[in-house]
Amino acid sequence: TERLVRPDNEPPLRYDALSYTWGDRDHAFTFICNGGQELQIHKNLHDALPYLARRRSSLPIWIDALCINQADEAEKAEQIGLMHHVYRQADMVCIWLGPRRLGQVMPELHALRRAGEERDPAEFGLPGGADPAWAALDELANKKWFCRLWVVQE
Numbered sequence: 064t065e066r067l068v069r070p071d072n073e074p075p076l077r078y079d080a081l082s083y084t085w086g087d088r089d090h091a092f093t094f095i096c097n098g099g100q101e102l103q104i105h106k107n108l109h110d111a112l113p114y115l116a117r118r119r120s121s122l123p124i125w126i127d128a129l130c131i132n133q134a135d136e137a138e139k140a141e142q143i144g145l146m147h148h149v150y151r152q153a154d155m156v157c158i159w160l161g162p163r164r165l166g167q168v169m170p171e172l173h174a175l176r177r178a179g180e181e182r183d184p185a186e187f188g189l190p191g192g193a194d195p196a197w198a199a200l201d202e203l204a205n206k207k208w209f210c211r212l213w214v215v216q217e
Contacts, residue, residue, distance in 0.1 A: 075152075077122050078123045078124065079118075079122050079124045079125070079154055080124065080125040080126075080149055080153035080155075080157070081127075081159060082156050082157065083107055083108060083111055083159035084107055085105045085107060085128070086106050086107030087105065087106055087107075091105060092106065094109075102133075104129070107159070107161065108128055111159040115157065120154070124157070125153065127142075171196040171200070
């Protein structure tokens with residue numbers, strides 16, 4: 064098996080990792096790295112960055128579009144083979160599903176879970192088919208992230 068390792072005299076590098084979909088490749092944004100290098104990123108990552116900046120962790124975050132040289136096909140091929148290790152060795156994997164309504168979705172999902180735990184859901188108010196809770200669940204379940212082959216290794 065392969066492992067990401069550091070020299071014996073250095074402690075293991077701690078980091079978080081981001082799991083997300085690249086999204087629409089027609090809408091690119093310029094991202095300026097600390098060293099001044101400009102990289103093109105897709106809209107979905109552009110939308111995620113402000114949320115990532117507010118996370119509680121102070122660890123660096125590994126993001127494939129920024130950490131893998133996208134212009135070097137040989138490097139990309141090599142790094143893709145190591146991505147399962149990158150995600151497995153991360154302290155935490157952050158999943159970005161997108162900005163739309165997720166703050167409103169989570170209370171509805173919790174209400175569905177609570178109702179589903181009751182013996183007779185109809186008696187305890189399991190929502191009918193037109194209830195916004197079902198739309199919230201449908202929106203979450205249909206996020207592109209859940210349809211990606213990469214999800215298993217991430």
